[in-house]
Amino acid sequence: MTQSDQPAGAHGGARVYRFPKSRTAAAGASEAPGICVRGAHLAFDGVQLFDRLDLDLRGGEITCLLGPSGVGKTSLLRLIAGLAEAAGGRVGDDQGQPLQGRIAYMAQQDLLLPWLSARANLLLGPRLRGETVSGAMRARADDLLQRVGLAEAADARPGALSGGMRQRVALARTLMEDRPVVLMDEPFAGLDAITRYELQALAADLLSGRTVLLVTHDPLEALRLGHSIRVLAGRPARLDDSVAAPPGAPPRPADQVADRQGALLDRLAAAKRAQREAGDA
Amino acid sequence: MPEAVRRVLRPFAILAGLLAIWQAVQWASQAPAYILPGPLAVGEALLSRWPQLANHAWVTFTEILLGLGLGLLLGTVSALAIASFRPIRRWLLPVLVVSQAIPVFALAPILVVWLGYGMASKVVMATLIIYFPVTSAFFDGLRRTEPGWLDLARTMGGKRARILWHLRVPAALPALGSGLRVATAVAPIGAVVGEWVGSSAGLGYLMLHANARMQVDLMFAALFVLAVFAVGLYFTVDRLVSRAVPWQAEER
Ligand SMILES: Nc1ncnc2c1ncn2[C@@H]1O[C@H](COP(=O)(O)OP(=O)(O)O)[C@@H](O)[C@H]1O
Ligand SMILES: [Mg+2]
Numbered sequence: 094m095t096q097s098d099q100p101a102g103a104h105g106g107a108r109v110y111r112f113p114k115s116r117t118a119a120a121g122a123s124e125a126p127g128i129c130v131r132g133a134h135l136a137f138d139g140v141q142l143f144d145r146l147d148l149d150l151r152g153g154e155i156t157c158l159l160g161p162s163g164v165g166k167t168s169l170l171r172l173i174a175g176l177a178e179a180a181g182g183r184v185g186d187d188q189g190q191p192l193q194g195r196i197a198y199m200a201q202q203d204l205l206l207p208w209l210s211a212r213a214n215l216l217l218g219p220r221l222r223g224e225t226v227s228g229a230m231r232a233r234a235d236d237l238l239q240r241v242g243l244a245e246a247a248d249a250r251p252g253a254l255s256g257g258m259r260q261r262v263a264l265a266r267t268l269m270e271d272r273p274v275v276l277m278d279e280p281f282a283g284l285d286a287i288t289r290y291e292l293q294a295l296a297a298d299l300l301s302g303r304t305v306l307l308v309t310h311d312p313l314e315a316l317r318l319g320h321s322i323r324v325l326a327g328r329p330a331r332l333d334d335s336v337a338a339p340p341g342a343p344p345r346p347a348d349q350v351a352d353r354q355g356a357l358l359d360r361l362a363a364a365k366r367a368q369r370e371a372g373d374a
Numbered sequence: 375m376p377e378a379v380r381r382v383l384r385p386f387a388i389l390a391g392l393l394a395i396w397q398a399v400q401w402a403s404q405a406p407a408y409i410l411p412g413p414l415a416v417g418e419a420l421l422s423r424w425p426q427l428a429n430h431a432w433v434t435f436t437e438i439l440l441g442l443g444l445g446l447l448l449g450t451v452s453a454l455a456i457a458s459f460r461p462i463r464r465w466l467l468p469v470l471v472v473s474q475a476i477p478v479f480a481l482a483p484i485l486v487v488w489l490g491y492g493m494a495s496k497v498v499m500a501t502l503i504i505y506f507p508v509t510s511a512f513f514d515g516l517r518r519t520e521p522g523w524l525d526l527a528r529t530m531g532g533k534r535a536r537i538l539w540h541l542r543v544p545a546a547l548p549a550l551g552s553g554l555r556v557a558t559a560v561a562p563i564g565a566v567v568g569e570w571v572g573s574s575a576g577l578g579y580l581m582l583h584a585n586a587r588m589q590v591d592l593m594f595a596a597l598f599v600l601a602v603f604a605v606g607l608y609f610t611v612d613r614l615v616s617r618a619v620p621w622q623a624e625e626r
Contacts, residue, residue, distance in 0.1 A: 176525050198529040204522045207621040208544045220540055221532030252621055270530065 125273040125304040126186035126195070127152040128173065133182030135168050142168065143330040148323070152187065155297070155305040155343060157319035159312065159357070161365040164325050166308045167201075167278055173306065174198045174276050197272040201279045203263040205251040211238060211262045212247040215269045237265040241295060257288035264292070268299055275305045282310065290347070293317055297344035312357040316350035318343045322357070326364030328371040336360050411591040416598060419591035426580070431599050433576040437493055437565040438607070441500020445557060448501065449508030450550065456509075457516035458538055470509065478502045479567050486572040496568035496576065503564035504557040511553025515546025548622045551615035558611040562604045 128150040135142045142165040150156045160166050165180075172180040174196055185191055205214050215234040216226050224230075238247050241261040251259050260281060267275060280296070281289040289311070297318050309315050315322050319338045326333070336357045339350045393413045400412040407415055420427065456463050456470070482499055489495035519542045527537045569578025577596045584592040616623065 171525075174525075174529055176528065194531055196529055198526065200522050200526070202522055204520075204526050206523065206541070206544070208547075208619070217526075217540070218530040218532075221527050221530050221536045223533050223536050250621055 125153040125302060126188070126190075126192075128192065128274065128304060128306070129183075129185055129187055129189075130169075130173060131183040133169060133172055133180060133184075135165055135172075135177075135180040137179065141329040143325075146182070146330065146332065148332060149187075150304055150306055151320065152304050153302050154320035155300065155307060155318050157315035157322050157338075158306060158308045158325060159310065159315055159322065159361060160325035160330070161361070161368045162310065164328075164330050164364070164368060166325055169325070170276050170278050170306060170308055192274060195272050196274045196276060197267045197270040199263055199267040199275070199277040199280050201282055203251070203259045205259055205262055205266075207251050210248045210250055211243060211254070211265075214251070214262055215266045217266065218270050234265075234269060237268055238262070240299065241265045257284050257292070260284060260288075260292065261295075264296060264299070273303055275300055275303050277305065277307045279308055279310060281314065289314070294344040301343075312354050312361065313347060313350065316353055316357065317345050317347065324357075324360055324364060327367055408588050408590050411594055415591045416594040419589075420595040420598065423592055423595060427577075427595060427599055430575055430577050430580040430596070431603065433493065434496075434562075434565055434569065434578065434600065435603055437496040437568070437576065438500055438561050438603075440493075440497045441564060442504055442558065442561050442607075444497065444501040445504025445561075446508055446554065449505045449553075449557075450512055452505075452509045453512035453516060453550075454538075454543075456513050457542070458534075470506075474506050474510065478506075478564065482568050482571040485568065491572050491574050496565045496573065499568035500561050500564035503560050507556045507560070508550065508553045511556070512546055512550040515549025516542050518549075519545050547619045551619055551622075554615060555608070555612060558608050559604075562600060562607075566600065 128148075130146070130148040133146040133148065134144045136144075146169070148169070158166055158169070168177065168180050171177050172182055173184050173192070175184075175193060176198070186195075205211075206217065209217070212231070212234050213220075215237060216230060219226050219230055235244070235247055238244055241264055243258060243261055243265070246254060246258060246262075251262065254262065260283070264280065267277070281292050284292065293314055307315075307318060309318075316339055320343065321334060322336055322338050323332050323334050324336065325331075336353065339345055339353055341349065396413050400410055403410070411419075452466070452470075456466050478499070481502065482495075485495040485498055489498060516538075523541055523545065524537070527541055532541075565576070566578035566581075569576040570582055573579045577600050581593050581596045584590070584596065
């Protein structure tokens with residue numbers, strides 16, 4: 094739990110923030126489990142998007158999932174998150190245990206509540222669970238906001254923040270939940286290239302040690318952040334890992350991953366072509 | 375600063391303009407005073423009959439405000455109940471939908487028979503008129519919570535009652551606010567119609583009374599007092615609603 098054990102820096106003096114261990118054994122990044130999905134299936138109007146799909150995520154690592162839009166990435170993510178309406182399949186950790194209560198979910202929209210301040214948005218989880226919001230929790234929220242560079246915006250409502258700032262608040266809220274598994278659906282898609290680049294480094298830093306599934310359409314993002322890279326393509330969709338993640342720990346500098354970007358782009362373009370042809374057939 | 379001053383002065387300028395047009399129409403048409411009294415004649419009636427007008431206005435305003443308060447209270451409670459308990463939704467929602475089709479004004483004579491000539495029948499009338507827009511707007515808002523927020527709440531392990539209170543209710547406040555705005559605009563109609571049907575006090579009663587005696591200037595004066603109150607009430611509620619949901623303005 095490296096990040097909770099550090100002092101709060103600027104404003105906290107020698108205080109040490111520890112996340113209260115209210116959620117028994119599995120909480121925290123140190124026990125990040127692997128994830129197994131078996132026999133995932135999804136069909137709409139008789140069209141099979143995927144069928145008998147298996148996916149394994151290594152514990153404590155970031156897995157990036159790419160693929161043409163409409164292939165079923167979001168559906169797969171929601172299946173793991175326990176939010177699936179139409180998709181089915183068995184989902185558990187590598188011990189076969191359910192993941193319930195161990196997942197933090199970050200959707201493509203920031204999903205900030207517009208009537209709450211940034212800080213109160215971070216405290217939404219405890220509030221909805223009926224936990225009493227303690228001073229320590231508030232301090233942890235402020236600490237996380239400081240880490241994402243928004244210490245000054247703690248009292249601002251989302252309406253007063255830019256897109257990049259809102260996405261950072263959403264990231265901080267995801268981390269506030271302090272779950273060992275983090276599922277992110279194109280979290281930085283709407284942002285400009287520079288902001289995205291900065292946020293990627295921040296996210297890799299803050300997410301380290303957790304089991305992360307990151308859906309993205311940005312090859313550079315996948316190559317910078319992923320310990321492993323999967324492409325979902327075809328109909329019914331299959332997973333492939335023909336493009337290996339570059340060596341070195343994320344976040345990798347952009348110039349170190351440039352040589353693989355071409356290969357990944359080619360792979361994605363082929364997937365998109367296949368998707369179009371399948372659609373025409 | 376000049377913009378702020380202009381904003382304050384604008385309503386008065388509009389009012390002065392309307393009065394001028396009214397006076398001009400009166401002069402041009404040469405209508406007799408018992409058909410269309412000029413603003414000066416109405417002003418005179420307003421001053422000379424002020425104690426009487428004030429007494430009746432007080433009755434009507436009380437009816438409107440009580441109706442607004444009761445209608446808002448009952449409406450929000452009903453909407454919450456319908457939104458949170460499925461059995462209630464099954465039984466109450468069809469009743470609500472059907473009852474919305476009944477013209478409430480048609481109930482006025484019955485209410486007077488049941489509750490008498492006093493204030494009660496008018497308060498109930500105003501309450502009924504306010505109840506429906508408030509209930510349906512708030513319920514609609516509660517039903518249309520952004521699905522992404524509910525998904526998020528689910529992954530967070532949120533409790534049902536807490537999700538209702540911390541998420542669905544605040545998310546529905548803008549909808550409740552617009553329902554309340556509509557309700558405020560129609561509330562005075564409820565009270566006045568109730569008074570027309572049968573009463574011994576109130577601006578509606580005074581207008582009928584003056585009408586029967588061809589005191590058109592007094593009728594206009596009563597109408598003027600009612601209009602000023604209704605407009606003032608509307609803007610007050612509008613202000614309060616905007617203040618209660620400040621994020622709505624920020625989002626745009
Ligand atoms: N509720 C739904 N009804 C019908 N089709 C849906 C529904 N949800 C998703 N789909 C279809 O499923 C496919 C996969 O969607 P999604 O998982 O969002 O793909 P991705 O995230 O890869 O873009 C899309 O083609 C979409 O049209
Ligand atoms: Mg998607």
